[in-house]
Amino acid sequence: MIRISFDRDSAIAVGLMSGTSLDGVDAAVVRIEGGGLSAKAKLLHAYSRPYGDELRERLKDLCVPERSRVDEICGMNALLAEIFAEAAREAVRQAGLSMQDVDFVSSHGQTVWHIPGERDRTGGSDLQSRDPAAVRSTLQIGDLSVLSKRLGVPVVGDFRPGDMAVGGQGAPLAPYGDLILFRDEARGRLLQNIGGIGNCTALPASANPEDVFAFDTGPGNMVIDQAVWLLSGGRMTYDAGGAWGASGTPCESLVDEMLKHPFFRQAPPKSTGREVFGKAYTADFVERARRDFALSDADIVATATAFTARSIAQSYTDFVFPRCRIDEIVVSGGGARNAALMEMLAELLPEQAVCSSNEFGVDDDAKEAVIFALLGNDFLRGVPNHLPSATGASRPTVLGKLALP
Ligand SMILES: Nc1ncnc2c1ncn2[C@@H]1O[C@H](COP(=O)(O)OP(=O)(O)OP(=O)(O)O)[C@@H](O)[C@H]1O
Ligand SMILES: CC(=O)N[C@H]1[C@@H]2OC[C@@H](O2)[C@@H](O)[C@@H]1O[C@H](C)C(=O)O
Incomplete structure (x- = not known):
């Protein structure tokens, strides 16, 4: 086995995360002490570089098979790396550091497609006749070599395929970092990230790695964002502060129907994405809301918000609370800024304290970027950096790949 030598106890890393909401790339400059589950991470600076409307729409289309083009995926792989490099450089500058101070960059990349499990075994053991669109696989773009050559530092990335290669779904990976950052001896914590997709990590009190379980709860902001974009004729990309949603009334019977989607019944481990709750899903939802329920625009946004909140709460009732005691729900991701959504969650979960990860010293916007820095750190130390549970x-196993400058 090749073991990369990484014998320093403390490293400066930049974690990069471009998530499913396609709002931009988050960069976290982090000082990491040690490795594995006892690593300590201190966020030195968080920076987000937003994507403009044109780039966001291009990226969304790349994630839709009918509109996606292979030449554009190829080019975007290089282009996004250039954009990630600019974001990393700016984050380091704003932290008052230079690239010479940085030991490594660790990049999640941008997911364009994710097939978490084998859907179709047609062809059986004859590999050549298998349907490739049904093979367990995942694609994150933002080329690691381009990033490394531009920044002049080693870049670790492409974490998900390694997990799939040993039978995993390639997601969620954040729970490993949640365990490092949020484990508590006395209190059971549920970490809820609300990005494009919602995902949660249950950390029972004094959890060992095998006690942790996690899964995607369904859409995070994805359906709200897309509804807002459609209803505003492309002028708004999200519901700032949840104001539009708060001005309407959710249609609970439509939410009841939406919660019948098979994803919500599926037991964890499970993951989902833009393939399921993307543009087409929301276009159908908006059309039905208008045609069958005669909802106003504000009511549609309120209904999308209630759908997200109830899908999260229902996931806990079905899959978390029967397994372990939870005292606190710690929300991170851009959804923590949607007051209407946060209020609905607090109302649906009266037994637990619902708070933001900011209260634990982890910037709610930067949490995932910090976690990818931790994953890169462990890759370089040869330490397994995911939770099979x-x-x-x-x-x-050790997830990731390395590009050298
Ligand atoms: N002030 C705000 N008010 C309401 N919503 C907000 C606000 N700021 C951000 N958001 C929402 O948060 C989303 C971005 O969240 P985040 O950056 O956590 O997602 P991501 O990392 O791209 O996704 P994922 O975690 O699914 O990969 C935006 O698309 C928007 O819907
Ligand atoms: C394939 C992919 O990119 N999945 C993302 C996405 O965004 C949220 C949710 O869906 C989660 O499964 C995952 O990201 C986080 C960081 C994870 O792996 O834990």
């Missing part, structure tokens, strides 16, 4: 992998 969360992804369904058959064994712990």
Whole structure:
């Protein structure tokens, strides 16, 4: 086995995360002490570089098979890396550091497609006749070599395929970092990230790695964002502060119907994405809301918000609360800024304190970027950096790939 030598106890890393909401790339400059589950991370600076409307729409289309083009995926792989490099450089500058101070960058990349499990075994053991669109696989773009050559530092990335190669779903990976950052001896914590997709990590009090479980709860802001974009004729990309949603009344019977989607019944481990709750899903939802329920625009946004809140709460009732005691729900991701959504969640979950990860010293916007810095740190130390209990992998293994400058 090749083991990369990484013998320093403390490193400065930049974690990069471009998530499913396609709002931009988050960069976290982090000082990491040690490695593995006892690593300590201190966020030195968080920076987000937003994507303009044109780039966001291009990226959305790349994630829709009918509109996606292979030449554009190829080019976007290089282009996004250039954009990530600019974001990393700016984050480091704003932290008062220079690239010479940075030991490594660790990049999640941008997911364009994700097939968490084998859907179709047609062809059986004859590999050549298998349907490739049904093979367990995942694609994150933002080329690691381009990033490394531009920044002049080693870049770790492409974490998900390694988990799939040992039978996992390639997601969620954040629970490993949640365990490092939020484990508590006395209190059971549920970490809820609300990005494009919603995902939660259950950390029972004094959890060992095998006690942690995690899964995607369904859409995070994805349906709200897309509804807002459609209803505003492309002028708004999200519901700032949840104001539009708060001005309407949710149609609970439509939410009841939406919660019948098979994803919500599926037991964890499970993951989802833009393939399921993307543009087409929301276009159908908006059309039905108008045609069958005669909802106003404000009521449609309120209904999308209630759908997100109830899908999260229902996931806990079905899959978390029967398994372990939870005292606190710690929300991170851009959804923590949607007051209407946060209020609905607090109302649906009266037994637990619902708070933001900011209260634990982890910037709610930067949490995932910090976690990817931790994953890169462990890759360089040869330490397994995922939780098979969360992804369904058959064994712990070291995830990631390395590009050198
Ligand atoms: N002030 C705000 N008010 C309401 N919503 C907001 C606000 N700021 C951000 N958001 C929402 O948060 C989203 C971005 O969240 P985040 O950056 O956590 O997602 P992501 O990392 O791209 O997604 P994922 O975690 O699913 O990969 C935006 O698309 C928007 O819907
Ligand atoms: C394939 C993919 O990119 N999945 C993302 C996405 O965004 C949220 C949710 O869906 C989660 O499964 C995952 O990201 C986080 C960081 C994870 O792996 O834990």
